[in-house]
Amino acid sequence: MLEVRALTKSFGALRATDGVDLDVREGETLAIIGPNGAGKTTLIGQLAGMLLPDGGSIRFAGEDITRLPAPRRARMGLARSFQITSVYKEFTALQNVALAVQAQSGHSFRFWRPAFADASLISPAEKILGEVGLEKRMHVLAASLAHGEQRQLEVAMALATKPRLLLLDEPMAGMGAEESQRMIGFLATLKRRQTMILVEHDMDAVFRLADRISVLVYGRVVATDVPEKIKQNEEVRRAYLGEES
Amino acid sequence: MSRKLLLWGVAVLALLALPPILLALQQPFYVDLVRRIMILAIAAVSLNLILGYGGMVSFGHAAYIGVGAYAVGILGFYGVFNGWLHLLVAVVASALVALAIGAVSIRTSGIYFIMITLAFTQMLYYLGISVAEFGGDDGMRLKRRSQLGIVDLNDPVQFYYLALVLMLFSVFLVSKIVNSRFGMALRACNSNEARSRAIGFSPYPYRLAAFVIAGAMCGLAGALYGNHTNYITPGLMTWEQSGDLMFMVILGGMATTAGPVIGTFAFLFGEELIKALLGLKAQGWIEHWQVIMGPLLVLSVLFFRRGLAGIFGKPDA
Amino acid sequence: MTFGLVFEQLLNGLQFGVTLFLMAAGLTLVLGIMNVVNLAHGSLYMVGAYLALAAAQWTGSYLVGVALGLTGTLLVGMLVEVIVLRKLYDRDHLDQVLATFGLILFFNELVAILWGRASLFASPPSWLAGHIDLFTGSRYPAYRAAIIVVGLVTAAILWYVVTRTRLGMLVRAGASNRTMVSALGVNIRLLYTVVFGFGAALAGLAGLMAGPIYNVQPGMGEAVLIQVFVVIVIGGIGSIRGALVGAVIVGIVDTLGRAFLKPLMATIISAPAAESAGPALASMLIYLLMAVVLAIRPQGLFPARG
Numbered sequence: 001m002l003e004v005r006a007l008t009k010s011f012g013a014l015r016a017t018d019g020v021d022l023d024v025r026e027g028e029t030l031a032i033i034g035p036n037g038a039g040k041t042t043l044i045g046q047l048a049g050m051l052l053p054d055g056g057s058i059r060f061a062g063e064d065i066t067r068l069p070a071p072r073r074a075r076m077g078l079a080r081s082f083q084i085t086s087v088y089k090e091f092t093a094l095q096n097v098a099l100a101v102q103a104q105s106g107h108s109f110r111f112w113r114p115a116f117a118d119a120s121l122i123s124p125a126e127k128i129l130g131e132v133g134l135e136k137r138m139h140v141l142a143a144s145l146a147h148g149e150q151r152q153l154e155v156a157m158a159l160a161t162k163p164r165l166l167l168l169d170e171p172m173a174g175m176g177a178e179e180s181q182r183m184i185g186f187l188a189t190l191k192r193r194q195t196m197i198l199v200e201h202d203m204d205a206v207f208r209l210a211d212r213i214s215v216l217v218y219g220r221v222v223a224t225d226v227p228e229k230i231k232q233n234e235e236v237r238r239a240y241l242g243e244e245s
Numbered sequence: 246m247s248r249k250l251l252l253w254g255v256a257v258l259a260l261l262a263l264p265p266i267l268l269a270l271q272q273p274f275y276v277d278l279v280r281r282i283m284i285l286a287i288a289a290v291s292l293n294l295i296l297g298y299g300g301m302v303s304f305g306h307a308a309y310i311g312v313g314a315y316a317v318g319i320l321g322f323y324g325v326f327n328g329w330l331h332l333l334v335a336v337v338a339s340a341l342v343a344l345a346i347g348a349v350s351i352r353t354s355g356i357y358f359i360m361i362t363l364a365f366t367q368m369l370y371y372l373g374i375s376v377a378e379f380g381g382d383d384g385m386r387l388k389r390r391s392q393l394g395i396v397d398l399n400d401p402v403q404f405y406y407l408a409l410v411l412m413l414f415s416v417f418l419v420s421k422i423v424n425s426r427f428g429m430a431l432r433a434c435n436s437n438e439a440r441s442r443a444i445g446f447s448p449y450p451y452r453l454a455a456f457v458i459a460g461a462m463c464g465l466a467g468a469l470y471g472n473h474t475n476y477i478t479p480g481l482m483t484w485e486q487s488g489d490l491m492f493m494v495i496l497g498g499m500a501t502t503a504g505p506v507i508g509t510f511a512f513l514f515g516e517e518l519i520k521a522l523l524g525l526k527a528q529g530w531i532e533h534w535q536v537i538m539g540p541l542l543v544l545s546v547l548f549f550r551r552g553l554a555g556i557f558g559k560p561d562a
Numbered sequence: 563m564t565f566g567l568v569f570e571q572l573l574n575g576l577q578f579g580v581t582l583f584l585m586a587a588g589l590t591l592v593l594g595i596m597n598v599v600n601l602a603h604g605s606l607y608m609v610g611a612y613l614a615l616a617a618a619q620w621t622g623s624y625l626v627g628v629a630l631g632l633t634g635t636l637l638v639g640m641l642v643e644v645i646v647l648r649k650l651y652d653r654d655h656l657d658q659v660l661a662t663f664g665l666i667l668f669f670n671e672l673v674a675i676l677w678g679r680a681s682l683f684a685s686p687p688s689w690l691a692g693h694i695d696l697f698t699g700s701r702y703p704a705y706r707a708a709i710i711v712v713g714l715v716t717a718a719i720l721w722y723v724v725t726r727t728r729l730g731m732l733v734r735a736g737a738s739n740r741t742m743v744s745a746l747g748v749n750i751r752l753l754y755t756v757v758f759g760f761g762a763a764l765a766g767l768a769g770l771m772a773g774p775i776y777n778v779q780p781g782m783g784e785a786v787l788i789q790v791f792v793v794i795v796i797g798g799i800g801s802i803r804g805a806l807v808g809a810v811i812v813g814i815v816d817t818l819g820r821a822f823l824k825p826l827m828a829t830i831i832s833a834p835a836a837e838s839a840g841p842a843l844a845s846m847l848i849y850l851l852m853a854v855v856l857a858i859r860p861q862g863l864f865p866a867r868g
Binding site for chain 1: 422424426427437442444445446454
């Protein structure tokens with residue numbers, strides 16, 4: 001579903017992305033791991049459309065999206081959640097998700113009927129919030145939600161756009177142990193029907209959820225394989241797990 | 246009935262009752278003053294759409310007052326006095342100008358956007374000055390006011406009620422727009438642009454459309470204003486006017502329905518108050534009222550950002 | 563339209579451009595480093611003109627007037643920075659616009675109270691009141707030539723300071739990455755006050771030099787300021803080089819346009835039509851130019867940030 005070839009991006013003298021090749025097949029969950037500074041954020045930025053690569057190509061569902069702006073990619077079915085929570089603070093959780101549903105339902109050049117009274121937006125939003133576990137907090141302002149709940153909202157909004165590929169950027173960032181377990185449980189059920197790219201530091205989550213893992217070090221993919229093989233991979237241990245301990 | 250609606254009802258009744266009361270008290274000046282305030286409130290309401298809800302700091306909104314007023318003036322210059330045609334041309338011309346300016350400006354943001362909208366307004370101002378046929382710097386008198394048939398604009402009270410109706414209509418229209426899908430898309434892009442793009446909203450088309458709508462509505466205000474002052478000058482489009490408009494929106498409370506109306510009333514009554522006080526205390530100083538207005542505005546920005554409508558209830562998200 | 567005439571207008575354009583540059587240089591740094599929209603920059607231009615004029619009349623000496631005018635503007639600038647601008651650094655652009663707009667009203671009215679609303683007459687000093695001979699055979703006002711020289715010298719000094727001194731390095735670094743500079747432990751507050759003071763002095767210089775040519779009156783700063791905005795948009799925020807290139811382009815385009823567009827148009831369309839269309843189009847030229855630059859390079863010709 002996603003084909004990344006020879007992707008490069010430099011900031012001045014720094015090669016943040018150095019010839020990255022990636023493949024994500026339909027239905028699988030690919031995890032991208034790597035030490036801090038490996039260039040994960042830059043890579044995600046280019047996949048999502050916030051950054052333009054210097055070279056290489058990205059193909060999504062057969063189409064070249066390398067230079068396509070982010071909103072077009074989202075409408076094509078490539079959704080993302082942000083590592084640093086980025087929701088609409090002054091709207092409620094329900095309204096946040098409703099907006100995501102709205103963004104996906106064609107153009108918004110309707111000037112008269114109130115959007116938040118529209119059942120075709122509100123019902124799907126309620127449903128998704130239920131799936132994510134936020135149904136009791138629907139009418140709370142996003143700014144007043146607990147951090148973990150905001151992370152759940154992030155995922156909910158990405159899901160609301162009915163994505164073909166879901167790009168999750170550290171969904172568990174800043175979550176406590178219990179919240180993380182809940183999120184992992186939710187993602188485990190989600191992965192059965194959703195193609196995903198998961199960028200995470202939480203190794204527990206990665207090994208439970210990933211079908212394959214790509215390891216990113218200094219902007220290059222040093223290994224892509226099933227989790228068991230990655231665990232045993234010498235280079236990976238040296239570059240990543242070794243550095244960690 | 247909600248509290249907001251009740252307050253609106255009271256305000257509308259008060260405005261309806263004002264002319265007969267003022268005329269009985271032999272104070273026709275205030276009928277004109279309130280009429281002027283209501284016309285400018287329409288402009289403020291339109292600015293609130295793009296500034297308060299859209300987050301676009303457009304420092305050139307007074308341009309559309311000018312375009313609307315000149316539409317009336319120029320048509321009158323050539324002997325066309327049909328008021329409906331005046332209004333139509335004012336709205337359409339303003340929309341087209343807004344489209345042209347917006348198409349270029351909205352691709353930028355932040356400081357650039359402010360400077361660019363300011364520059365384009367100045368361009369229109371210079372255009373107004375340099376076309377000698379329409380009075381140039383001095384402007385031109387309206388030969389006749391717009392002929393609307395059902396309302397005689399030469400009658401101060403009838404004109405007053407027309408302004409009231411149109412003001413209420415604009416408020417209603419904008420309140421509908423900002424809660425519609427379009428309004429939500431606009432507000433979402435203002436609230437968090439990165440998030441909006443990530444879910445599939447492209448900000449540019451919505452912002453441009455809002456800019457055009459606001460321009461058109463302000464053009465309507467301009468046509469009314471030209472009839473009000475009976476005199477069309479480029480001075481209607483200076484950036485001081487744009488700045489004043491922004492203050493009216495901010496003072497009243499951005500992103501609220503009543504804010505721009507409250508703000509316009511507060512701002513213009515405040516002006517009159519300062520002038521009156523100066524007149525009482527320091528006769529020779531009346532013309533220098535801005536030396537007090539200036540610092541007051543600075544202070545209001547520094548310390549009083551939420552605006553007056555905040556007193557009446559929470560602003561819209 | 564002789565070559566001599568065109569050349570003379572070119573010089574006028576350069577002189578206008580230099581005036582714009584002096585204002586643009588200070589403003590673009592304030593915009594780029596401090597990220598503050600300062601609409602009151604035009605007021606500093608006005609203050610410079612008035613203070614220099616008043617000081618010259620009071621002391622009888624043009625040069626003393628210039629010195630006092632510059633110092634006075636510098637002080638006023640720093641006062642404005644400390645009293646008002648400091649509180650605006652953390653605010654959003656809207657607040658900055660509104661607050662500095664209030665400052666404009668205040669300064670314009672203050673000047674009107676002190677010196678009246680009528681245009682004041684400022685004359686160049688007697689030793690610059692004459693003409694110089696150009697190689698084209700025509701004569702050019704010495705005062706305008708002096709402005710060009712002073713402006714270019716100032717540009718050279720600025721270039722030296724910005725590229726060759728430590729202060730300049732901090733300024734350039736600040737223009738492209740403000741957070742980094744403060745993270746390096748530089749006294750940001752002092753840097754800001756210095757940059758703002760510099761900018762104010764430059765604006766005051768532009769104002770006092772412009773006095774004898776344009777009108778000295780309340781509100782004289784705002785018309786220029788908007789043209790300065792055009793310069794900065796064309797040149798790129800935060801870039802002195804951009805300010806210079808932009809200013810010269812704008813100055814020349816505007817001056818040549820006003821001088822020659824009407825006669826040029828009269829050769830294509832009828833004379834009476836050119837009579838009104840000419841000046842109208844000429845007054846719009848620099849804004850149309852800005853629109854074109856924006857369409858091609860939205861961040862300006864030489865933006866400070868890549």
